[in-house]
Amino acid sequence: MRLDLWLWAVRAFKTRPLAAAGIKGGKVKVDGLPAKPAHTVRPGQRIAIQINSNETPWVRTLLAVDFPESRVGARLVPQYAEDVTPAEELEKSRMRGPLMQGRRPRGSGRPTKLERRSMGELFQ
Numbered sequence: 113m114r115l116d117l118w119l120w121a122v123r124a125f126k127t128r129p130l131a132a133a134g135i136k137g138g139k140v141k142v143d144g145l146p147a148k149p150a151h152t153v154r155p156g157q158r159i160a161i162q163i164n165s166n167e168t169p170w171v172r173t174l175l176a177v178d179f180p181e182s183r184v185g186a187r188l189v190p191q192y193a194e195d196v197t198p199a200e201e202l203e204k205s206r207m208r209g210p211l212m213q214g215r216r217p218r219g220s221g222r223p224t225k226l227e228r229r230s231m232g233e234l235f236q
Contacts, residue, residue, distance in 0.1 A: 113179040115142065115159070116149035121180045122193040124161055124172070134161070153179070158196070163205070170204035173197045 113121075116131040119140070125131035132149040134140055139162045142151060153159070153176050161172045175194040184192060216223065223231065 113153050114149065115140070115147055115151040115153050118153045118176065118179065119159070119161070121183045122174070122189050123183070123186060124159075124174065124193075139163075168204050170201045171197070172201070172205075 116128055116135055119125050119131040119135075120128040125134060131140075135147060135149045135151075138146055140147060141160045142153070142157055144158075144160070155176055155178065157176045159174045159176060161174070163170055163172055173196050175196045176192075177194055178192045180188070180192050216227075
């Protein structure tokens with residue numbers, strides 16, 4: 113099965129074109145080596161995906177177990193891909209400041225006039 117199709121099928125990427133773009137951009141490595149979207153995935157291969165969210169880049173590592181017929185539900189993903197991401201990388205993914213710039217805590221209500229003005233300064 114093609115690498116881009118497998119990454120999309122196991123929900124590592126939202127769409128297949130995004131998976132292909134990530135692979136072409138050098139964000140995905142198979143067994144430590146860069147790959148192309150048409151690379152054939154085999155059981156037992158380690159696929160490392162670099163994720164640049166939250167200002168702290170981290171690497172998600174998946175182990176190919178099997179090949180789905182098509183995109184699978186989130187509950188079925190463990191049948192096809194095992195997440196073997198190291199604990200320190202998972203900690204990086206959870207690292208966020210207490211309040212990200214321009215974000216408000218969920219459920220905090222509508223911002224006051226003073227808060228709206230300070231948020232406006234961030235985006236100017």
